[in-house]
Amino acid sequence: MSKLLMFEKPVGMRDTLPHIYETKRKLKEAAEQEMGSWGYRFIETPALEYYETVGDASAILDRQLFKLLDQEGNTLVLRPDMTAPIARVAAAKLLKERVPLRLAYSASVYRAQQREGGRAAEFEQIGVEMIGDNTISADAEVIALLVSVMKKSGLEKFQISLGHIRFTDELFRQILGTEERSEQLRRFLYEKNYVGYREHVKSLPLSSIDKQRLLQFLALSGGIGCLDEAVKLIEGSAGSEALDELKTVYERLKEYNVDQYVTFDLPLVSHMSYYTGLVFEVYAEGVGAPVGNGGRYDDLLEKFGHPAGATGFGLRVDFLLEALEKLEDEAGIHCVLFSNERRVEAIQEAQKRREAGECVLLQDVAGVKDVDKFTESCKSVTFFVGKSSNGGEG
Amino acid sequence: MLTIAMPKGRIFEEAAALLQEAGYQLPPELDESRKLIIEVPEENMRFFLAKPMDVATYVEHGVADVGIAGKDVLLEEERDVYELLDLKISPCYLAVAGLPDTSLNEVAPKIATKYPNVASTYFRGKGEQVEIIKLNGSIELAPLIGLSDRIVDIVSTGQTLKENGLVEYETIVGITSRLIANPVSYRMKNQDISTLVSRLTNTIAEKAVQ
Numbered sequence: 001m002s003k004l005l006m007f008e009k010p011v012g013m014r015d016t017l018p019h020i021y022e023t024k025r026k027l028k029e030a031a032e033q034e035m036g037s038w039g040y041r042f043i044e045t046p047a048l049e050y051y052e053t054v055g056d057a058s059a060i061l062d063r064q065l066f067k068l069l070d071q072e073g074n075t076l077v078l079r080p081d082m083t084a085p086i087a088r089v090a091a092a093k094l095l096k097e098r099v100p101l102r103l104a105y106s107a108s109v110y111r112a113q114q115r116e117g118g119r120a121a122e123f124e125q126i127g128v129e130m131i132g133d134n135t136i137s138a139d140a141e142v143i144a145l146l147v148s149v150m151k152k153s154g155l156e157k158f159q160i161s162l163g164h165i166r167f168t169d170e171l172f173r174q175i176l177g178t179e180e181r182s183e184q185l186r187r188f189l190y191e192k193n194y195v196g197y198r199e200h201v202k203s204l205p206l207s208s209i210d211k212q213r214l215l216q217f218l219a220l221s222g223g224i225g226c227l228d229e230a231v232k233l234i235e236g237s238a239g240s241e242a243l244d245e246l247k248t249v250y251e252r253l254k255e256y257n258v259d260q261y262v263t264f265d266l267p268l269v270s271h272m273s274y275y276t277g278l279v280f281e282v283y284a285e286g287v288g289a290p291v292g293n294g295g296r297y298d299d300l301l302e303k304f305g306h307p308a309g310a311t312g313f314g315l316r317v318d319f320l321l322e323a324l325e326k327l328e329d330e331a332g333i334h335c336v337l338f339s340n341e342r343r344v345e346a347i348q349e350a351q352k353r354r355e356a357g358e359c360v361l362l363q364d365v366a367g368v369k370d371v372d373k374f375t376e377s378c379k380s381v382t383f384f385v386g387k388s389s390n391g392g393e394g
Numbered sequence: 395m396l397t398i399a400m401p402k403g404r405i406f407e408e409a410a411a412l413l414q415e416a417g418y419q420l421p422p423e424l425d426e427s428r429k430l431i432i433e434v435p436e437e438n439m440r441f442f443l444a445k446p447m448d449v450a451t452y453v454e455h456g457v458a459d460v461g462i463a464g465k466d467v468l469l470e471e472e473r474d475v476y477e478l479l480d481l482k483i484s485p486c487y488l489a490v491a492g493l494p495d496t497s498l499n500e501v502a503p504k505i506a507t508k509y510p511n512v513a514s515t516y517f518r519g520k521g522e523q524v525e526i527i528k529l530n531g532s533i534e535l536a537p538l539i540g541l542s543d544r545i546v547d548i549v550s551t552g553q554t555l556k557e558n559g560l561v562e563y564e565t566i567v568g569i570t571s572r573l574i575a576n577p578v579s580y581r582m583k584n585q586d587i588s589t590l591v592s593r594l595t596n597t598i599a600e601k602a603v604q
Contacts, residue, residue: 118455161581192476195572199480222584265581283578288456289474290578 012113012121024321027153031126032106034152038145040104040128045085051075057303058084059274064111078110082125090131091304100133120318127314134309136245139278140252146313147258155323157285160261163268164246165275170239171217175210189269194218220266224250230266284323291319333359335378342384349382396439396586399453399461401446405571408483409462416593450475459579460587465569466548470509476580478591479573482598486550488566498543506536507546516566534558
């Protein structure tokens with residue numbers, strides 16, 4: 001590798017310059033306030049965790065983890081998501097105090113990028129976890145809150161796709177019989193390879209009716225009507241229970257008046273094994289990847305020694321900013337320029353304006369080379385320069 | 395507006411013909427035009443031409459909603475895109491080839507290819523450790539000049555291999571062109587993309603009957 005140049009950063013690491021910072025701050029503030037107003041309490045966890053605990057339990061692929069060693073030789077990871085650390089805290093402490101738990105977070109997570117640039121390796125995630133409540137009301141609340149957070153963040157054109165992992169599992173189990181065969185087929189869905197899925201189904205030793213059922217499954221997306229189609233593909237109670245859950249959650253979302261943001265997508269498989277019930281992804285116009293995702297993960301807490309059902313969502317702040325497009329102006333700062341003989345006046349003027357809620361910068365004119373250029377980005381300027389006792393407005 | 399990434403070269407003509415057979419009004423100058431981006435307002439579509447190897451990249455990043463890409467590209471690049479439809483055009487296959495009656499070097503078997511990821515996965519799957527040498531073209535040259543024992547490359551008629559005195563040792567996988575879609579576009583522009591898929595599906599089925 002060639003010698004690093006002084007301006008270089010590791011792949012996928014990004015700076016946040018003042019005007020982007022300002023936009024991001026406002027967006028996060030709006031989102032955090034909304035989550036707080038729904039009774040979710042914010043927590044922070046360390047950036048470093050053990051690879052064997054949080055690293056292993058996390059839904060993020062092993063090759064995306066940043067790993068390092070501590071002095072004792074333990075492998076550490078930079079947290080790749082917030083769900084696993086929160087599950088750790090909940091299982092070890094918080095669940096003993098209160099159930100169900102409503103927790104929220106707003107923090108940077110780290111995912112190593114294998115290939116070329118264009119993808120952030122460090123980004124902020126903002127989200128909630130509802131732990132210890134297995135009701136559909138909990139799933140509905142989380143999705144309703146997600147819609148509310150998106151709107152408060154200033155986004156209007158977005159869509160949530162909803163699926164149910166137990167329906168997929170049950171349909172595959174009924175038709176294919178073994179977990180091994182189901183997993184093969186589920187992998188095609190996970191890789192979004194519909195062509196491979198169809199070819200694989202055609203090659204299986206199944207009746208033409210069963211093949212047709214598997215092929216029709218791919219088309220189960222769109223409005224609530226696709227659930228009626230789904231009923232026809234499945235036998236027995238386990239699969240139709242999953243469909244009932246989807247219907248019920250849709251009814252609840254109507255009660256929250258947010259059903260217009262929701263569509264169904266039954267072949268949606270966000271992860272090979274992590275989720276256990278409802279799953280969803282959020283898409284926003286103008287952003288090439290989902291801005292967020294979530295679902296029910298009832299098996300995670302058990303790994304930390306305290307079995308409990310859980311559901312939640314996480315949104316990527318960098319993608320939300322991309323969807324927002326417009327950035328805040330840096331302006332809004334008032335500038336007070338002074339020369340040494342009128343310094344006291346200038347300080348008093350600045351303090352008066354700050355107390356009134358203005359952002360004021362106080363600058364000794366002797367420290368500025370080009371006054372016009374310096375004050376260019378300020379919304380207004382007051383001069384306390386020279387012997388005159390009248391402050392001049394600029 | 396649907397933005398479509400089309401592959402330059404070999405696949406382009408067949409892909410454009412397929413779209414026309416499916417009833418899409420494409421401008422005749424699409425392939426000759428020096429313009430990189432061509433709008434077709436009547437169809438509410440926008441086309442651009444890209445290197446075949448790059449089509450999946452444009453679609454993954456969402457600057458194209460859909461694209462037409464060879465399965466070879468999808469296997470090599472492993473991009474996060476929906477593979478919606480086998481267009482059944484530009485059929486060919488990936489194969490292992492080399493000079494006749496030769497075996498792999500025992501110490502460090504070398505494989506030259508434009509598809510390092512595919513080649514590496516294939517030989518690992520067979521339980522063989524090989525060393526991959528990435529080349530960008532004229533792969534057939536590598537065994538002739540002594541750079542590698544084998545090559546992994548696209549074969550359509552086998553003519554090029556024959557002309558260079560090479561023989562096929564193994565077939566890896568059959569290749570055709572696929573319709574791919576960006577995961578967000580697939581949801582946000584579902585109506586347009588579904589129409590495209592069903593029209594193409596019908597055309598492909600009709601062609602299969604003929």
